[in-house]
Amino acid sequence: MLSGERPACKWERLAVERFLRDLDRQDTPGFPYRFDEAKACRPINFGECFPHVKGQWARASGKANRIRFEPWQKFGLANIFGWVHVDTGLRKYRRVYDCEPRKNGKSIKAAVIGLYLLTEDGEFGAEVYCGATSEKQAWEVFRPAKKMAEKQPSFRRKYGVTSHAKRMECDNVGTKPLPDGSKRWPDGSRFEPVIGKPGDGASPSCAILDEVHEHPDDTLYDTMLTGMGAREQPLLLAITTAGTNTAGPCYALQKELEAVLQGSIENEELFGVIYTVDDPENEWRTEEGLIKANPNLGVSVSREFLLARVRDAEQSPRKRSIVLTKHFNVWVTGKNAWLNMLDWNRQADPALTLSEFEGEDAKLGIDLSETDDLTASVLCFRRYVDGQAHYYFLGRYYATEEKVKEHDHYDEWVQGGHLVECDGGTIDYQEVEDHILESAEQVQIEQCFYDPCGAAHLAQRLQQHRGIEAVKVGQTYTNFSAPMREFERLLKAGRIHHDGNPCLTWMFGNVVAKETEDGKMLRPVKENRDNKIDGAVAALMAFIAAHEPDEDEDLDDFLQDPIIA
Template identity: 25%
Template structure:
């Protein structure tokens, strides 16, 4: 993971003389911000506090220009932990484009957030600065019901909007602040604002966020792309990555790490004693520890606060899976059929050497309301369907006939030894397959069968003997796993939240367990098995 605090060419403590400013735009931006006041400032006259690390950021955005005077930076990705006065700096930059030298007469300056409450925070910050500066307050028409501040002289306005505010088509922004992008559940507003920015020459997009969870969201895509720019893997001078983040392997209790990723600590914010208190609580409570790592150290986490495995280790198995090359190999299928709202998944598993496995999933979901389901679960179902990672079936529930047809096709293609079903929803399909001579078996999802399956799957993943091809839906399912353990230390899969889907991971565990058993046969055929073993 990228651990630099800024793009390699500039550091948060570098002097302004290192930053090109041929037209003086960086200097004039800093001058404007220093002329502002803040109602909570402790400086003389309540002057706006612009500390050296913040000044460096401002100069880096506005100083470098092309020979014709147009600004080089068009997108800023600011990944900053909580408590480092991100909102104050971003609100001041929004006012720079509304009242200051970066304004465009008649232009739209927009801050966008995940919901109305978050949008109001940015608005109140900007309003507080305006009220503290009499010259700006005099020319401002504050439209509270719209979360809008209008520069009456120049017809430029600043407005705070939210993702749940309905359509925003027709916008022509000159500046957009995408606030706490990690909390955006869908990308509709993002797409509208991005397309609107290209209408105006010299527009600027500022993404300001703390770290989030999971990879199936727009924030992860943007931050990961910024990391590539920061380390030089992608060359795009229009993107400025400012990434204050700790690595996953960093000691979260080390105060040197805290200072490295919280630039405000050198100036008294966030409160160091408050961080120490959070860290002490994190040592006692795993959930608090993960929240501290995410929000105060900017470690991008997996979906689950108690993950099944480290997803970096899981990702080591992303080598491509060649299905054609596996047609002659013994194969085991695990099937997890869904209720109305879940995914249905069929996973095929092959042995890879003596102690490894290769798997490949086939996912199914209802075709109706695919976009609505995407917004509910916060993942791109339509994109996955378009790319063939999910098979949408007609109607508003999964068509089990399509699932059964896929299973029959897989049996015709591969040397399938067993098809393992949880009989809860699969009784009819299981009986139909048995009648036609297919090797269908029951594998109930209780502790006796699933705990050993989970253990074997974990052993393979941690041992880096598990190849999954990087299938994005399967990865998302593994991210969502919350592990429950019994008194004996046996572990089972559960959803982290009600909207999370783990169906692919469950089917994967079933397939791997049956592949591990190999020729040993089904547990239900064993002399050691009895119905009483299924009582939890």
């Protein structure tokens, strides 16, 4: 792979480079780990003793029926189980993030890991859980593990495994023989699916969380992780495809792993590989992209099947997001999202700061909540590059202390400096105003476009006492239709720029374009009450104020008269 013989995405290459780098770090100060080849091979050999339980291989007989791991799968298993502490011999990695497209065999691999940690980990009273948000999903790993055990009598005999309707139990091997000569006794070791979070008494030695992109919050993940405190070498395995909720725990975990692989943070207990494409805009249409994202191409997933899905995506924008997430591991936004968030993310520039626009003219858009919802204040600057207008967005976003406690992603944004937390249960409008006035000392703010629902009082105060003209903009088809179409056009042309604030990105990803019956006009709405769009609306209002049509545009089509509604 490193030689280029097999195409691989950036994240797979970085995972391999990390492994080779750690091999070189063995026996050096500050790196208390070694790679134990025997321990690395044991779960691989263990898994290849089991039969396939579905698909064409399950119909085969003899050795053709047995599981055979591909090299890329062996690489993952060897890393998880082969790296151990020099002194204790315990595993280095305690958390694993495995992001693979559908049909690449992640459920079978996870089932083998679950069976191995049930029987071969030396953990007395082992508790292995398959956790998910629904019973159906929780069984996606547990069912094949249960069938594999039931189809392998020698496995059940050796480890004393008994299979029940909704769990498996086993008798661990003891050090002293029992009266009948056996070295086993019932120690409570079990393997079972779990929906939601397990009971307070659970002490997982292994937790396999399936399709983590569907988890709305960190509850299950954190419950499993905190319950592992009494275990010597627990393992939390998160397996998933990409998804649409960039504010959820799965996306946050992926970003953490990406930072580890890039070397921007150090975390010796986290391992993972992400199989995707480097150029989400174009590579999904190529043979190289198929191989990068689907390491089991031609084995468990057929080229013909994927090519058919690619044709579906080319013919239907609605199907494109499904194909990108499920078969190429590309994170996109909601099913009915207005913008192509690949375009939006491409225009992110974290280096953008207010000081870069010192003394320049800015337009302000504000969308204030009535009580405790998200509040947004966004500045838009216009600059000319090669004779064309480009638009730059910088904002501040606010949430109450109570809302931050309710939403894990809010808390993460607060910790990262992307969201301002207001004390108590209401937004501090004085703090919002103070921040606007601070900005007005650096840049020239002449106009404030605002949503009359909530922001009227602040906007009027800015006009009366600070001389910033207040213009109210109702969220109507008339006011937003042409600006939204123009904003989308400019974004695709690379003429919209922003600082990459994840809070604003999430809100733009939540925007749905609601059309009139004839499809000629549109306005921004959200799919559900939890998908906030306040920052996006504030940015669009600032854009309405700052926009200057190109020479070939019709100004009357952009702004209907009057704008005030």
